[in-house]
Amino acid sequence: MSILVFIDHADGHFKKTTYEALSYGAALAKQTGTQAEAVLLGTVSEDAASLGKYGIQKVHQVNQEALNAFDPQTYIRIIAGIAQAIQATVIVFSHNSSGKAIAPGLSARLKAGLVTGAIALPDTSQGFLVKKNVFSGKAFAIVSIKTPVRIISLNPNAYPVVAGEGSAEVVQEALAPEAAKVKLKSVVRASGEIPLTEAEIVVSGGRGMKGPENWGPIEELAKLLHAATACSRPVADAGWRPHGEHVGQTGVAIAPNLYIAVGISGAIQHLAGVNRSKVIVVINKDPEAPFFKAADYGIAGDAFEVLPKLIGAVKKLRGLA
């Protein structure tokens, strides 16, 4: 009996969401009186044993470079094998591009009930109840998983990273190779940029920014705050910003610690994508903008006057000016 956590990595490094998933798995193991283990597929330049400090005992690694090219079918086959070998009762993923590709297939293969987008530890006092986001952030559902093996994918920024002391035992797993059906041709990653769904702070611009040429202050503020940049749907539709930056009901849903919305009026579809943010700041020229009702802090003013003041204040705070 144990909890099995999937270790997600890219370019040889563990993703930040992996530390969240490991911390979550370790806490769940403690809660249910079992131990947490993890599975690592592919090669990394970081020390897998060091993941023990997030509370896991063992890392099962298949150390093959071919696995760095992500093939969901192969991943599902391997993880299913390891999960069965260690009699995992709960398998934990991050609810990101990897988790979304693997967890559903694993669920169908193992007939293990799946809850995606979990935002808290399960209630295991009676059955197995997981809280998740539904209606695009407008509500929560408590979902009962009725099968003996359960799969959870954890929303990014929903569970804190808990690091302590310790080292994990790394067990190398042998694996019969099988040709992947999906060929990875290329990967393009915006270097140095913080992925939107993982960012703790997000600075976002809307139509009030008037044109793509005016994004300088948003980018500068984001850089100073180590934040990701985002935008509203009209901005993405107009081609002012790449559509990967579109947050909202039909774009990306995010839950950062701080969301700063500049020149966004706050349509209900936009709110759906951002209302899980812990603190929301709204800057808008129109004091009647509906977004203020959903905000924690607001400034009714011209973005082009307000942003330089904020940039100056952050620089001062950081000792840069």
Place this chain on the structure above:
Amino acid sequence: MKILVCISKTPDTTAKIAFTDNNRKFAADGVQWIINPYDEWYALVRAIELKEKDPSAVIHLITVGTADADPIIRKALALGGDEALRVNADGQDSFFIASQIAAVAKDGGYDLIFTGKETIDYNGSSVGGMIAALLDLPYISLAAKFDLAGNSATIVREVEGGEETEEVSLPLVVSCQKGMAEQRIPNMKGIMGARTKPLKVLDPQPVEALTEIVSFELPPTKKGVKMIPAENAEELIRLLHEEAKLM
């Protein structure tokens, strides 16, 4: 080429979200229903675009739902698609829905199965991956671009902070998101034509759901906004730093 597009019925994006029956049921009274936007704008429209390039292609739509899903299916047929299938059952959970679709698709000879990347009500992002596993087909999730050359698909999928380009042979299952296609509005000819397109109702397979929603909760309401005068905007940074402890 045969394409199966999975369609789900969801509340309109502006629908008020409330619950009844001791918070166990979505309050559906007065709610406008729409085709799940990811299913419509990206999965269905991309399938229609593929058919426009290759008129020999056949598009089937499938939904798992009771008769009240019929208007949504007709609307989808008005956009395009040759016939629709409705598995006559309440969609209990993702696994139940995926199992029903997989059972229909198993002997359907489909080259492509498209889903939206998730539904905007349950946000599961699960049905496509489950169908693929049940049929032992490759699954590409979160596709933002899809191109076909003969039997080989080149797909761009969005990943955190970037994108991956993958090449895979048909048949396969793809979950679709923004970038795949441009939104369309049904025209009069499509609406008239949709009335006479076949809509077959199928009996469900006996499948046990793996999960069950026990209750719903609404998020706590905000305490109210603290306004900061624009001429004193610097104060915001102090508050974020000292009060919200975020910097």
